[in-house]
Amino acid sequence: MRKTNxxxxxxxxxxxxxxxxxxxxxxxxxxxxDATRMDDVAQQARIAKGTLYLxxxxxxxxxxxxxQHASAQLQALxxxxxxxxHTLEEKLKGFIAARVEFWGENRGLHRMLLSIGRxxxxxxxxxxxxxASVDILLRIxxxxxxxxxxxxxxxxxxxxxTLDLIRGANERRFLGVTKNAPExxxxxxxxxxxxxxxx
Amino acid sequence: MRKTNxxxxxxxxxxxxxxxxxxxxxxxxxxxxDATRMDDVAQQARIAKGTLYLxxxxxxxxxxxxxQHASAQLQALxxxxxxxxHTLEEKLKGFIAARVEFWGENRGLHRMLLSIGRxxxxxxxxxxxxxASVDILLRIxxxxxxxxxxxxxxxxxxxxxTLDLIRGANERRFLGVTKNAPExxxxxxxxxxxxxxxx
Amino acid sequence: MRKTNxxxxxxxxxxxxxxxxxxxxxxxxxxxxDATRMDDVAQQARIAKGTLYLxxxxxxxxxxxxxQHASAQLQALxxxxxxxxHTLEEKLKGFIAARVEFWGENRGLHRMLLSIGRxxxxxxxxxxxxxASVDILLRIxxxxxxxxxxxxxxxxxxxxxTLDLIRGANERRFLGVTKNAPExxxxxxxxxxxxxxxx
Amino acid sequence: MRKTNxxxxxxxxxxxxxxxxxxxxxxxxxxxxDATRMDDVAQQARIAKGTLYLxxxxxxxxxxxxxQHASAQLQALxxxxxxxxHTLEEKLKGFIAARVEFWGENRGLHRMLLSIGRxxxxxxxxxxxxxASVDILLRIxxxxxxxxxxxxxxxxxxxxxTLDLIRGANERRFLGVTKNAPExxxxxxxxxxxxxxxx
DNA sequence: TATGAATGAGTTTTCATTCAT
DNA sequence: AATGAATGAAAACTCATTCAT
Numbered sequence: 082m083r084k085t086n087x088x089x090x091x092x093x094x095x096x097x098x099x100x101x102x103x104x105x106x107x108x109x110x111x112x113x114x115d116a117t118r119m120d121d122v123a124q125q126a127r128i129a130k131g132t133l134y135l136x137x138x139x140x141x142x143x144x145x146x147x148x149q150h151a152s153a154q155l156q157a158l159x160x161x162x163x164x165x166x167h168t169l170e171e172k173l174k175g176f177i178a179a180r181v182e183f184w185g186e187n188r189g190l191h192r193m194l195l196s197i198g199r200x201x202x203x204x205x206x207x208x209x210x211x212x213a214s215v216d217i218l219l220r221i222x223x224x225x226x227x228x229x230x231x232x233x234x235x236x237x238x239x240x241x242x243t244l245d246l247i248r249g250a251n252e253r254r255f256l257g258v259t260k261n262a263p264e265x266x267x268x269x270x271x272x273x274x275x276x277x278x279x280x
Numbered sequence: 281m282r283k284t285n286x287x288x289x290x291x292x293x294x295x296x297x298x299x300x301x302x303x304x305x306x307x308x309x310x311x312x313x314d315a316t317r318m319d320d321v322a323q324q325a326r327i328a329k330g331t332l333y334l335x336x337x338x339x340x341x342x343x344x345x346x347x348q349h350a351s352a353q354l355q356a357l358x359x360x361x362x363x364x365x366h367t368l369e370e371k372l373k374g375f376i377a378a379r380v381e382f383w384g385e386n387r388g389l390h391r392m393l394l395s396i397g398r399x400x401x402x403x404x405x406x407x408x409x410x411x412a413s414v415d416i417l418l419r420i421x422x423x424x425x426x427x428x429x430x431x432x433x434x435x436x437x438x439x440x441x442t443l444d445l446i447r448g449a450n451e452r453r454f455l456g457v458t459k460n461a462p463e464x465x466x467x468x469x470x471x472x473x474x475x476x477x478x479x
Numbered sequence: 480m481r482k483t484n485x486x487x488x489x490x491x492x493x494x495x496x497x498x499x500x501x502x503x504x505x506x507x508x509x510x511x512x513d514a515t516r517m518d519d520v521a522q523q524a525r526i527a528k529g530t531l532y533l534x535x536x537x538x539x540x541x542x543x544x545x546x547q548h549a550s551a552q553l554q555a556l557x558x559x560x561x562x563x564x565h566t567l568e569e570k571l572k573g574f575i576a577a578r579v580e581f582w583g584e585n586r587g588l589h590r591m592l593l594s595i596g597r598x599x600x601x602x603x604x605x606x607x608x609x610x611a612s613v614d615i616l617l618r619i620x621x622x623x624x625x626x627x628x629x630x631x632x633x634x635x636x637x638x639x640x641t642l643d644l645i646r647g648a649n650e651r652r653f654l655g656v657t658k659n660a661p662e663x664x665x666x667x668x669x670x671x672x673x674x675x676x677x678x
Numbered sequence: 679m680r681k682t683n684x685x686x687x688x689x690x691x692x693x694x695x696x697x698x699x700x701x702x703x704x705x706x707x708x709x710x711x712d713a714t715r716m717d718d719v720a721q722q723a724r725i726a727k728g729t730l731y732l733x734x735x736x737x738x739x740x741x742x743x744x745x746q747h748a749s750a751q752l753q754a755l756x757x758x759x760x761x762x763x764h765t766l767e768e769k770l771k772g773f774i775a776a777r778v779e780f781w782g783e784n785r786g787l788h789r790m791l792l793s794i795g796r797x798x799x800x801x802x803x804x805x806x807x808x809x810a811s812v813d814i815l816l817r818i819x820x821x822x823x824x825x826x827x828x829x830x831x832x833x834x835x836x837x838x839x840t841l842d843l844i845r846g847a848n849e850r851r852f853l854g855v856t857k858n859a860p861e862x863x864x865x866x867x868x869x870x871x872x873x874x875x876x877x
Numbered sequence: 878t879a880t881g882a883a884t885g886a887g888t889t890t891t892c893a894t895t896c897a898t
Numbered sequence: 899a900a901t902g903a904a905t906g907a908a909a910a911c912t913c914a915t916t917c918a919t
Contacts, residue, residue: 245448643846
């Protein structure tokens with residue numbers, strides 16, 4: 082008769098939400114927001130359509146939450162990877178490796194997020210996420226300049242260029258255009274970016 | 281009994297098709313494929329919705345044709361611009377300028393085409409278009425290597441990187457993140473790519 | 480090629496709207512707002528479901544418009560009928576006859592409107608309509624008092640009572656509980672109300 | 679082997695059913711049948727949604743039972759109140775007071791019951807209930823005629839009119855249109871009905 | 878040829894009812 | 899007996915496509 086431990090309930094709910102988000106990422110990633118049917122998400126999550134609405138308010142709610150989720154995960158992974166490095170090259174490698182790994186494991190999401198969304202509503206979210214990444218890079222570059230590894234210069238263009246190169250490389254890997262191993266891919270990208278920062 | 285010159289007729293038809301395609305590019309570019317309504321396209325083209333179906337079989341048909349159209353236009357512009365140059369830098373500048381100009385005038389299309397489409401059906405088209413661009417770059421790079429301007433190396437990575445950088449720069453211009461004049465943008469990009477090709 | 484006379488178009492649109500409203504009144508009246516399916520309305524109007532949405536924004540829009548329509552019609556009929564009378568009895572007869580006739584011809588609507596709607600959202604509309612009727616009665620009663628036909632008194636209770644009696648009588652007629660001819664019904668009601676106004 | 683007294687069990691069951699019915703009356707009255715959610719009823723009854731189905735077969739079953747319940751209660755109260763009176767006025771006052779009190783305490787139910795229901799299934803129930811009330815009134819009126827208090831006449835119209843007036847008065851009180859105290863309201867109604875019965 | 882009103886299949890969302898715990 | 903998460907049928911509404919004019 083008594084309510085069971087509310088924490089227990091919350092854990093279960095969070096678990097279900099996570100399951101649904103995982104399923105949604107797969108389907109949204111494969112088909113995009115518009116072409117995704119709630120039926121598809123439900124089927125992927127192996128639950129009934131109506132159940133989705135016990136955990137999320139709407140299709141858009143699922144999408145938005147999935148994006149925020151992914152974004153947070155990526156930032157965490159980036160901090161972890163870049164924190165381990167000391168030289169510019171090490172930090173840069175960490176930054177890039179985080180993105181190659183993360184998107185490699187969340188391929189669907191990549192298109193969902195990094196190709197600037199078709200729908201105007203998604204632009205802001207995408208830009209915010211990119212902005213956060215650029216800021217991390219700027220910090221890395223500035224520190225390297227302060228420690229004399231590279232010369233001072235306006236780093237913003239190089240930061241954006243770095244993101245552009247990573248995005249392109251990932252896309253081509255996911256589409257099978259290129260077939261480098263992740264580590265090789267990372268090294269190629271690091272080399273490119275370092276060249277970019279040279280005088 | 282027939283009076284109308286069939287050629288004359290064809291010209292008219294082509295003209296109408298072109299008008300519709302132009303309208304469609306605007307709307308598809310602004311809203312994306314799914315969010316675009318046939319009503320929107322008709323209104324933009326200043327014709328009745330039903331008329332669209334006299335010139336195209338379906339919404340998807342309009343989309344596909346628009347993409348092919350744009351692709352052809354871009355190739356033509358690229359050939360023209362790169363043909364005028366003699367040094368690596370001149371040809372590269374032509375290549376990049378063609379893309380900055382073209383997409384600047386067809387902003388809508390940019391998202392429509394260069395962000396790898398969400399639906400699998402669009403991938404092929406996008407990749408074909410990119411492949412054509414990469415091939416042109418490879419030719420430019422190889423000629424420069426032959427003429428001793430740069431050292432021989434596997435140029436494919438640099439070619440793809442060039443496209444990545446152009447795409448990113450254009451996106452940011454269209455979204456207002458960066459505000460460089462076209463010429464300045466081109467110069468920045470050329471410099472980046474040349475660095476990329478250095479030892 | 481030229482647009483046809485815009486008036487012509489408006490006439491057609493109004494006609495369609497009227498057709499849909501008529502159909503909607505029948506179905507809403509029979510089943511009530513919630514239990515009515517848009518399919519039902521469409522079928523009753525002999526058009527496709529989607530067509531409803533070319534003329535009305537939503538189910539509620541159809542309902543609201545139908546109510547306003549009916550309300551306006553009733554007011555007009557009331558003014559016509561009461562305007563013809565000179566004595567209290569004649570005017571009262573006009574007022575009541577208008578309601579017996581009108582609802583007799585729009586039975587469905589009667590339940591839709593006069594049984595105070597179940598849903599809170601409909602109360603305001605219903606009350607506004609009743610208020611308008613009460614005001615007409617008050618004017619009639621006051622004039623009769625001024626001309627000495629009846630004694631001055633607070634007329635509002637009698638006005639509401641009049642509406643209550645008419646509603647009940649109509650309901651019973653429509654449900655087959657009573658079977659008086661309309662004229663007889665009107666006379667009975669008039670007699671009741673006149674008694675009510677006596678000292 | 680059985681231990682539990684079946685009567686005891688039945689008492690418990692009846693108690694639960696009564697609790698649920700009370701909760702249901704509140705919610706149905708406030709929102710109407712269609713707009714009421716089983717969740718609402720469960721919450722109001724402070725039990726789980728599933729539990730409702732241990733005591734009732736369906737939403738409609740709850741509704742129907744609630745109506746019958748209310749109807750029986752009203753009849754009982756009416757008998758009690760009218761039984762105390764000796765003159766026409768006293769009995770009539772009892773009859774009306776019973777209805778003003780009862781509905782005042784079960785406001786929700788009022789709309790649920792007395793506004794002739796939208797769905798045909800509800801009509802019969804409502805009519806049966808009204809018929810019972812009319813019969814009581816007829817008895818009161820006939821007795822008064824026999825004792826010479828009023829003259830013989832067809833009393834059915836006056837009986838129905840009485841119900842109409844009570845219903846209207848109650849509705850307006852519940853909606854806040856009028857604000858008379860219950861006793862005042864009763865007196866006004868009695869006066870109206872007595873006038874109605876005069877020559 | 879051009880129109881735009883009409884269509885109805887397909888989509889998101891709701892909620893009475895069921896059922897595993 | 900009680901719970902409340904899960905279900906899926908059903909409803910409102912959209913929009914690509916058709917077709918009578």
